[in-house]
Amino acid sequence: MLPGRIRRALLEGLLFASSLSSSYMAYAAAEVVTNCKSPVVVVLSGSMEPGIHRGDLLLLSNWAPNEYTNGDIAVYEVPGQAESIVHRVLETRDPQSSSRRYITKGDNNEVDDLTLYNGMQWLESEHLVGKVYGANRSTSTMVLKLYAGARVAGGSAVVALVLALKKIPYEYILVDMANKENKSAEHLKRHPYGQIPVLDDDGFILYETRAICKYLENKFPGQGMRLAPAMTDVQGQALFDQAASVEVANFYRPMLKVVQEVVFNKMMGRPTNQANLDDGLKDFGAKLDVYEQLLAKQKYTAGNELSLVDLYHLTYAPSLEPAGVDILQSESRPNVKRWWNELIGLPAWVQLKGEGYKHVAGLAAGTTSGV
Ligand SMILES: N[C@@H](CCC(=O)N[C@@H](CS)C(=O)NCC(=O)O)C(=O)O
Numbered sequence: 001m002l003p004g005r006i007r008r009a010l011l012e013g014l015l016f017a018s019s020l021s022s023s024y025m026a027y028a029a030a031e032v033v034t035n036c037k038s039p040v041v042v043v044l045s046g047s048m049e050p051g052i053h054r055g056d057l058l059l060l061s062n063w064a065p066n067e068y069t070n071g072d073i074a075v076y077e078v079p080g081q082a083e084s085i086v087h088r089v090l091e092t093r094d095p096q097s098s099s100r101r102y103i104t105k106g107d108n109n110e111v112d113d114l115t116l117y118n119g120m121q122w123l124e125s126e127h128l129v130g131k132v133y134g135a136n137r138s139t140s141t142m143v144l145k146l147y148a149g150a151r152v153a154g155g156s157a158v159v160a161l162v163l164a165l166k167k168i169p170y171e172y173i174l175v176d177m178a179n180k181e182n183k184s185a186e187h188l189k190r191h192p193y194g195q196i197p198v199l200d201d202d203g204f205i206l207y208e209t210r211a212i213c214k215y216l217e218n219k220f221p222g223q224g225m226r227l228a229p230a231m232t233d234v235q236g237q238a239l240f241d242q243a244a245s246v247e248v249a250n251f252y253r254p255m256l257k258v259v260q261e262v263v264f265n266k267m268m269g270r271p272t273n274q275a276n277l278d279d280g281l282k283d284f285g286a287k288l289d290v291y292e293q294l295l296a297k298q299k300y301t302a303g304n305e306l307s308l309v310d311l312y313h314l315t316y317a318p319s320l321e322p323a324g325v326d327i328l329q330s331e332s333r334p335n336v337k338r339w340w341n342e343l344i345g346l347p348a349w350v351q352l353k354g355e356g357y358k359h360v361a362g363l364a365a366g367t368t369s370g371v
Contacts, residue, residue, distance in 0.1 A: 071089065145173050161314065252312075
């Protein structure tokens with residue numbers, strides 16, 4: 001008979017071995033289910049800030065090894081490099097072929113990862129260990145809150161679109177405009193004019209659509225779609241500001257006069273004032289003639305790249321066509337028409353209009369799921 005002390009030690013050893021083997025079995029099962037040799041990794045650097053932090057646990061899968069697309073966050077390993085790296089796919093070359101090539105970049109890094117590839121010019125599918133589909137924060141981080149109305153319209157819709165294009169998770173909080181919740185003492189603390197949208201970034205409160213969008217771009221420059229010139233591009237920034245100012249003065253104001261007559265008055269059960277409408281259409285048309293000249297020379301309002309300024313135009317103008325005013329589709333302004341159709345055809349916009357804030361908030365959160 002073994003002495004009690006030895007028996008206890010043996011039993012503890014057995015229990016430890018059994019818990020190790022069940023953890024091992026669970027890990028091995030996860031490897032099979034995710035088709036990924038490292039289904040869980042710990043982040044060691046801050047190169048993916050602000051989305052991913054040092055110490056975060058990332059959950060990976062490799063279900064479709066040949067289907068990584070731009071914007072995906074991937075973990076890769078390069079022969080000769082000791083550590084695996086978690087960065088975002090920036091470019092996918094040859095997307096139709098089974099031997100796709102990838103260029104990656106850390107959201108928090110100025111340049112792409114070429115120097116990390118150990119002499120290679122790109123990554124191939126075999127270097128990709130897995131795609132990030134979830135994360136467990138090392139410390140709790142607040143998710144952004146968007147205070148918006150029930151309808152996907154106005155500035156709230158533009159902010160929601162920017163959040164979706166930049167793949168920023170957010171929580172949608174309904175402000176019940178029908179019951180004047182926007183004028184409640186609680187909401188007036190957030191927005192002194194009692195309006196929406198309002199953004200709450202962990203207690204940092206911001207209102208005014210265009211300011212919110214610019215803040216999001218500045219805070220998450222490398223995440224999702226780039227929507228403004230780099231801060232160091234002084235002339236690009238100046239042209240951006242010029243176009244943003246033009247949007248408020250020469251598009252939003254005359255457009256709103258028309259929307260007031262054909263959309264808002266109808267919603268309120270008021271008759272259309274024909275004189276106001278004619279005046280608005282004349283004014284708006286004259287401004288769009290100048291847009292036509294600009295858009296004949298450049299693809300978008302702030303240059304040849306789609307930017308926040310183009311998205312600012314989506315506040316209320318999309319409600320014109322359903323109300324019977326097709327001024328933005330006029331054949332006499334083919335470049336305005338081309339530009340406008342591209343904007344209203346953006347897949348994220350179509351989805352947002354079709355399925356509402358909640359869906360896009362969920363989608364954004366799902367895409368970068370807590371990272
Ligand atoms: N300049 C503001 C305008 C915001 C705005 O007009 N919001 C509308 C709804 S989209 C609103 O809150 N209206 C209620 C009110 O003005 O009392 C912005 O760009 O955010």
